[in-house]
Amino acid sequence: MIRIAIIGMGNLGKACAELIRASQDLELVATFTRQTSLEIMDWADKIDVVLVCVGSQIDAPVVTPWLAKNFCTVDSYDNHREMAKYIESISREHQSNNNSPHSSFVIPHCSPKVNIVGVGWDPGLFSLMRIYLGAFTGTEAKTFWGPGVSLGHTNAVKSIAGVKDAIQWTIPVISENRHKRVCHVVADTAKHRFIENEIKTMPNYFAPYQTEVHFVDKIKKSHQHGGFVIAKGNGVNTKFALKLKSNPKFTAAVMLAYAKAAVKLRDEGKSGVFTVADIAPRYLADNPIALI
Amino acid sequence: MIRIAIIGMGNLGKACAELIRASQDLELVATFTRQTSLEIMDWADKIDVVLVCVGSQIDAPVVTPWLAKNFCTVDSYDNHREMAKYIESISREHQSNNNSPHSSFVIPHCSPKVNIVGVGWDPGLFSLMRIYLGAFTGTEAKTFWGPGVSLGHTNAVKSIAGVKDAIQWTIPVISENRHKRVCHVVADTAKHRFIENEIKTMPNYFAPYQTEVHFVDKIKKSHQHGGFVIAKGNGVNTKFALKLKSNPKFTAAVMLAYAKAAVKLRDEGKSGVFTVADIAPRYLADNPIALI
Secondary structure (H helix, E strand, C coil): CEEEEEECCCHHHHHHHHHHHCCCCEEEEEEECCCCHHHHHHHHHHCCEEEECCCCCCCHHHHHHHHHCCCEEEECCCCHHHHHHHHHHHHHHHHHHHHCCCCCCCCCCCCCCEEECCCCECCEHHHHHHHHHHHHHCCCCEEEECCEECHHHHHHHHCCCCCCEEEEEEEEEHHHCEEEEEEEEECCHHHHHHHHHHHHCCCCCCCCCEEEEEECCCCCCCCCEEEEEEEEECCEEEEEEEEECCHHHHHHHHHHHHHHHHHHHHHCCCCEEECHHHCCHHHHCCCHHHHC | CEEEEEECCCHHHHHHHHHHHCCCCEEEEEEECCCCHHHHHHHHHHCCEEEECCCCCCCHHHHHHHHHCCCEEEECCCCHHHHHHHHHHHHHHHHHHHHCCCCCCCCCCCCCCEEECCCCECCEHHHHHHHHHHHHHCCCCEEEECCEECHHHHHHHHCCCCCCEEEEEEEEEHHHCEEEEEEEEECCHHHHHHHHHHHHCCCCCCCCCEEEEEECCCCCCCCCEEEEEEEEECCEEEEEEEEECCHHHHHHHHHHHHHHHHHHHHHCCCCEEECHHHCCHHHHCCCHHHHC
């Protein structure tokens, strides 16, 4: 049994918990909220992998490097443009781990850890498609998202002061090879102008896109999402299509697949920060040769 | 520049040569037929990767282990059921390489080699889809081929004594979750009965399938092929679809992508037999983090 803990019990954390409880080979040993997260340091020898289910915008860049000293982690960090910086901040903790193994922040004698970042459907499955389809067709694979709800962008809006509830719909504009982002937000009228400006100027998440902000009385909940990756070249047309009924459930499923991979990598003595691009597919299968 | 050689100058070998000539970072330094293949041993220090483009049924199981002692190779070996045995036969050469580095069959002081097997669209790209989509949906991904021409099965038919020309069409029977194999064969009438029996009883290639054999005066050439991999589970529907205008060209393109990966693996000091499942996606991209 692989012993799993979860930090962050929002939609994604709850979806992880549900899938772990339904699993034969995973055991949910502890859950933590952002607030109770300090308590996890008492659990270092009782947890194989921590699923980091806090938001990418503010919390993950703090929480994951802090955990990396002592725990194998899997997260769904989704800020593509900040990914390299995020990886670097976690890698630094690995280096300091080696340099000062008895610092007050490090549990003594802990073994090197495997930290897998950016796991879900994009980044994650779609990243893999861009790499493979791009390499095999000799072209740049094109990605379209939606129409659907983006968890990361929804959380980014929710993190703004004064936002009571929110949802972000991503709409592909295929003919123009771009997307628009539509936010539905619940907030006091006095805050509308501030919030709309905060959203539209948010770097990476909204600033580079055509963004619409609509203030509503109540959010109609949905986790529907999907998209496709297409590439054409070298005598081939390829299309990968994804339709999600539940965005958090699928992100959770991909995270759990990589949690098992993290344990295999750790047991082989490997350590460091890994994206999906750094992990050979065989780590995801019990009997890979049967699937060749 | 990566220095490439090709053994076997049929459809696949020719497609490889054409793509290499159009490439910026690959150089075609030598080509060999099955008959002139012995001459390759004079080229050991002038070739980075040998593309093994001989047939899978009879030639590759002899040629690839023989080359593995002295060369990095990439092949499109396509006999799924014999894959484990094929890998083992090449691995044995690696072991004997280590044990007797000065045997008469081994060029002295050669460095360990990277041999990548089963590269193309199936095995290859479809194998990757089965692994990823299976792992993420928690189900067994289903594969459908065609309608289209199978290169491997066509070569298997052509290898039968008395066959003057042949083509094999694979037809998906989706409602029954199976395929049928339709062979068009040119041969003298006296040989028809023997050939039909040889095809229908050929292990792995035809014996497990509903197979039709039609004798014709002339083969209508085609390389059209395609298929899809589907998986459903964990709140998601996934479908990967492939349409090939040229089967050999796309197989060649995938082989060349892995030839570049072989050089990167070799340069990292890695050696051994690799399937697509054993190679992290990052080896296929110049700047993988940009695709995450």
